[in-house]
Amino acid sequence: MPHALPQIQRVDRSEPENIIQAIIDDGCCIIKNFTDKETVGAVNADARPYLDADKPWKGDLFPPETRRCTNLGGRSVTAREKWIVDPLIRQLTATFVDKTTHNYYGLTKHTYTSEAIVSIALSMEIGPGAKAQRLHRDDKNYHIDHEDQTATGYRADSDVELAFLIPGVKTTFENGATQAIPGSHLWGASRAPKIEEVSYAEMDVGDAFVMLGGTYHAGGANITQNEKRTLHGLFYIRGYMRQEENIYLVNKPEDVLTWSPEAQKVLGYSVSSPNIGFAEFRQPIDYLKGDSGGDFIGDLDPSQEPAKSET
DSSP states (O other), X not given: OOOOSSOOOEEETTOHHHHHHHHHHHSEEEEETOSOHHHHHHHHHXXXXXXXXXXXXXXXXXXXXXXXXXXXXXHOHHIIIIIITOHHHHHHHHHHXXXXXXXXXXXXXXEEEEOEEEEEEEEEEEOTTOOOOOOBOGGGGGTOOOOOOTTXXXXXXXXXEEEEEEESSOBOTTTTOEEEOTTGGGOOTTOOOOGGGOEEEOBOBTBEEEEETTSOEEOOOOOOSSOOEEEEEEEEEETTSOOSSOHHHHSOHHHHXXXXXXXXXXXXXXXXXXXXXXXXXBOHHHHHHXXXXXXXXXXXXXXXXXXXXXX
8 A cells, every 4th residue: 555644534433522623634534433333234235235236337427347326315224314313423514514694684683504414325336446536526516616725724614515434344445445635625726636645544344434525535446356345425515505416306205204303304304594495485394294384384494693782
């Protein structure tokens, strides 16, 4: 394995503040003991039929040896109810993705927080012979014009996306561990990434790699003869942004109604404060339930704080 500096920090899930600091410093981090092997095995089993049925990719986004299982939140109860709503993930997305703003209605000050939702959840498996992806930033989808922060240090609200990559098998340099450039989240839009700058997110089953949307990374090359590298990805964005996967078309309403309220919310079946995403001025999940709300329709977001008198 080539030597690459700086190396990706490894922090145990029991140290959330240190994980946050590592993301601030490097734009990425490996979370040790994120989950247990039994949970990983269950998600692997849920994704397997879809991975086996997938077709080779024709184009540049994925090497043809890659197989995908999209809609992981809908297809895997375990992924949805254990990972997607994981309290640590919620703490990290609240830190790096949520957006809070203030607005006045007359003299009353309202405070709005758009909480993170899932943009896409999927499994990816690369087979022997697969070439590495091109280094890229995931927030390209949201047209983020990155400013250079190498001199100032990381500024809050710089990123709109946070991703978690959870290995289904032990990931190594040889079988295609994710390439990442620690510190690249601070780069301006004019700086191009170079392969000699990457480190490799080698992980054991139970670990997770977390990275900001502005961190340059790529799926690694699989140079083994017979190993497949399975990885489960959870990507979160601000609630007022358009999701990468159209979750609402690929899941039946009757299935969505069986999900936990927490999963329904983070997968997008809720209004982003104050008023984004309603259905007939109701919460989307209430609309699916057929709840008319009674004789009156109320405010979608009652959050506010009284304006303080200026002295």
